[in-house]
Ligand SMILES: O=P(O)(O)OC[C@H]1O[C@H](OP(=O)(O)OP(=O)(O)O)[C@H](O)[C@@H]1O
């Protein structure tokens with residue numbers, strides 16, 4: 665069982681193509697932190713935003729971004745999944761719903777990727793329904809899918825081509841969330 669997964673994960677990476685290396689990824693995260701700091705660390709800012717990481721994919725992005733934010737904030741996470749172990753999206757499944765009181769708050773949502781936009785559209789609507797005053801969508805990567813999305817990111821790290829990517833928190837079939845760069849894989853339907 666373990667060797668099956670080990671071999672499958674290795675084979676997946678052998679045919680993958682690195683799109684963005686660690687240096688490019690790290691620089692993009694720092695630019696995003698700078699953008700957030702410019703607003704929330706402004707001398708006249710009294711804001712205390714709620715930062716929500718969308719698990720599981722946002723775990724690496726969140727862990728890299730948070731220490732670069734220089735203003736007072738509250739952190740929590742939500743857990744939503746639409747892909748599971750597939751490379752195509754399905755129904756949005758809530759695993760952990762927003763717990764903190766979001767009423768009247770500015771909420772900064774952190775996610776790894778905006779693809780078809782269904783996940784973050786659901787997240788944003790739920791937060792607004794709960795009374796959030798403002799929802800800022802900050803996504804590490806925005807995929808150029810060539811068609812309109814149901815929501816738009818307010819802050820984007822990098823725009824990526826229309827390929828299925830792994831690394832920096834993102835997985836394919838459960839593999840390779842741990843890669844420091846971004847790699848495009850051959851999906852099962854392309855292999
Ligand atoms: O824009 P969309 O097409 O809706 O896709 C984006 C979502 O897909 C990924 O989550 P996934 O469902 O793979 O769960 P995970 O975060 O646990 O990997 C990613 O983390 C986003 O939340």
Ligand SMILES: Nc1nc2[nH]cnc2c(=O)[nH]1
Pocket residue numbers: 747777779780827828829830834835836
């Ligand atoms: N790992 C991964 N998850 C996704 N969720 C939506 N798009 C993607 C993608 O390209 N890669």
